[in-house]
Amino acid sequence: EAGVAQSPRYKIIEKRQSVAFWCNPISGHATLYWYQQILGQGPKLLIQFQNNGVVDDSQLPKDRFSAERLKGVDSTLKIQPAKLEDSAVYLCASSFGQGFYEQYFGPGTRLTVT
Amino acid sequence: GQQLNQSPQSMFIQEGEDVSMNCTSSSIFNTWLWYKQDPGEGPVLLIALYKAGELTSNGRLTAQFGITRKDSFLNISASIPSDVGIYFCAGLPTDSWGKLQFGAGTQVVVTP
Numbered sequence: 001e002a003g004v005a006q007s008p009r010y011k012i013i014e015k016r017q018s019v020a021f022w023c024n025p026i027s028g029h030a031t032l033y034w035y036q037q038i039l040g041q042g043p044k045l046l047i048q049f050q051n052n053g054v055v056d057d058s059q060l061p062k063d064r065f066s067a068e069r070l071k072g073v074d075s076t077l078k079i080q081p082a083k084l085e086d087s088a089v090y091l092c093a094s095s096f097g098q099g100f101y102e103q104y105f106g107p108g109t110r111l112t113v114t
Numbered sequence: 115g116q117q118l119n120q121s122p123q124s125m126f127i128q129e130g131e132d133v134s135m136n137c138t139s140s141s142i143f144n145t146w147l148w149y150k151q152d153p154g155e156g157p158v159l160l161i162a163l164y165k166a167g168e169l170t171s172n173g174r175l176t177a178q179f180g181i182t183r184k185d186s187f188l189n190i191s192a193s194i195p196s197d198v199g200i201y202f203c204a205g206l207p208t209d210s211w212g213k214l215q216f217g218a219g220t221q222v223v224v225t226p
Binding site for chain 2: 004042091098108
């Protein structure tokens with residue numbers, strides 16, 4: 001069974017530029033999560049989707065971050081404009097659905113903002 | 115907000131030794147998950163716990179869901195070099211709709 005796919009794996013941009021990350025969850029998983037992991041810390045949830053609807057985006061900086069999951073499968077996370085403090089690993093995870101709490105992570109995208 | 119306290123922050127052990135780490139919370143959790151993260155990779159799920167007092171093993175790994183529902187423990191027996199990595203606990207507070215909270219991680223270094 002294929003795992004969670006993410007691309008790109010690495011990205012370097014200058015501050016004020018925009019960037020987008022892509023995630024394809026495990027086939028059949030209805031719930032998709034985007035996390036931000038700053039060096040030395042555990043992952044922090046940014047947004048949670050159930051199919052193509054948003055369940056929780058309370059920790060998403062909506063002035064610069066946006067995410068969508070239009071067809072309820074793959075998802076994109078965008079940052080525009082980027083700030084230095086956005087340098088982190090962005091992890092995508094998926095789970096089977098509501099009530100299934102085991103989340104499976106992709107390899108992440110390491111973003112460096114200079 | 116709620117916080118998970120994971121300890122120790124790091125451990126330097128010799129190959130063959132046993133490793134213990136734990137997570138505590140001020141709130142009651144319904145689920146505890148333990149993950150391992152290697153450099154440059156995403157966290158990999160090791161063990162999931164769903165009931166207070168539950169003790170679950172996965173090879174040389176054993177995890178327990180504390181009876182107070184506010185803590186969890188992970189033990190690694192007879193450590194080997196590939197056990198090196200960062201171990202994270204993650205807990206699911208009641209009524210959180212799948213919103214996991216992660217500890218800050220325990221870095222394990224195994225020396226031959």
